[in-house]
Amino acid sequence: MRVVRMGPLSAEVELGDLTVIALSDGETAMPLTHLRAPDGAALTEAELARADVVGGKLRLPVRAFLVKGPAGCLMIDTGAADAWHPVLGRLGEAMLEAGVAVQDVTAVALTHTHVDHLSGLVDADGGLRFPNAARVFVATEELADFRADARMAPVLARLMPLEQGDGPMRGVVAINAPGHSPGHMAFLVDGRLLIWGDIVHHAAVQFARPEVTWVFDTYQPQARATREALMARAVEQGLVVAGAHLPDPGIGRISALAQGYAFHPLELG
Numbered sequence: 001m002r003v004v005r006m007g008p009l010s011a012e013v014e015l016g017d018l019t020v021i022a023l024s025d026g027e028t029a030m031p032l033t034h035l036r037a038p039d040g041a042a043l044t045e046a047e048l049a050r051a052d053v054v055g056g057k058l059r060l061p062v063r064a065f066l067v068k069g070p071a072g073c074l075m076i077d078t079g080a081a082d083a084w085h086p087v088l089g090r091l092g093e094a095m096l097e098a099g100v101a102v103q104d105v106t107a108v109a110l111t112h113t114h115v116d117h118l119s120g121l122v123d124a125d126g127g128l129r130f131p132n133a134a135r136v137f138v139a140t141e142e143l144a145d146f147r148a149d150a151r152m153a154p155v156l157a158r159l160m161p162l163e164q165g166d167g168p169m170r171g172v173v174a175i176n177a178p179g180h181s182p183g184h185m186a187f188l189v190d191g192r193l194l195i196w197g198d199i200v201h202h203a204a205v206q207f208a209r210p211e212v213t214w215v216f217d218t219y220q221p222q223a224r225a226t227r228e229a230l231m232a233r234a235v236e237q238g239l240v241v242a243g244a245h246l247p248d249p250g251i252g253r254i255s256a257l258a259q260g261y262a263f264h265p266l267e268l269g
């Protein structure tokens with residue numbers, strides 16, 4: 001696996017005949033109290049010593065990932081568009097930087113249906129952002145949430161249920177990774193790059209302490225168990241991981257420490 005290009009908003013990795021492009025939707029920040037100890041309490045000042053804090057808050061980058069191959073272009077997540085924090089919604093800029101047009105996207109798959117992952121499917125004016133994306137894959141468990149979101153009305157005719165083992169594109173396999181949300185999915189690309197959605201929200205704390213959860217993890221114990229299992233699997237199988245909220249460029253390797261793990265962002269070359 002080789003990083004072939006890196007820009008301020010995008011990074012491109014080659015895996016055989018597939019290319020994965022990390023696309024930044026921008027960066028926001030969330031309250032320190034969003035990180036939670038196993039007993040549900042907010043972390044103490046000492047526990048937050050290693051946190052990546054900007055303006056008194058936890059730095060939160062937001063990303064989507066594009067998988068380009070001979071069979072088409074699969075967009076995994078779509079950013080927040082205009083639906084959440086105004087500093088977000090930069091996916092279009094990132095695509096421009098990466099030389100990808102919205103018309104190039106032939107399918108979309110969501111890791112889950114939270115606002116910073118699905119909103120970019122639809123423009124502010126209600127138009128389809130990716131007009132040639134014939135199918136939009138959403139985990140069976142989250143179809144009802146998706147359908148209930150009025151913004152998503154223009155997408156409903158393209159909706160496809162997604163189950164573990166499904167391949168939304170050749171070379172990409174869906175893997176159940178529940179806890180953050182009921183149907184949260186990860187995607188294994190070419191058997192070696194795991195695009196894992198919201199398994200980690202704050203890398204500076206959660207790799208060293210995978211037991212720390214995020215306040216919006218729907219099922220905290222399950223989210224914790226899934227995070228621990230996927231980190232262990234990544235180390236064991238030598239998988240590179242990519243995440244919606246991982247630090248630049250959003251893709252990296254994991255190593256095991258005496259306690260917990262360390263994240264090593266990929267570098268150019």
Ligand SMILES: [Zn+2]
Binds near residue numbers: 116
């Ligand atoms: Zn998220």
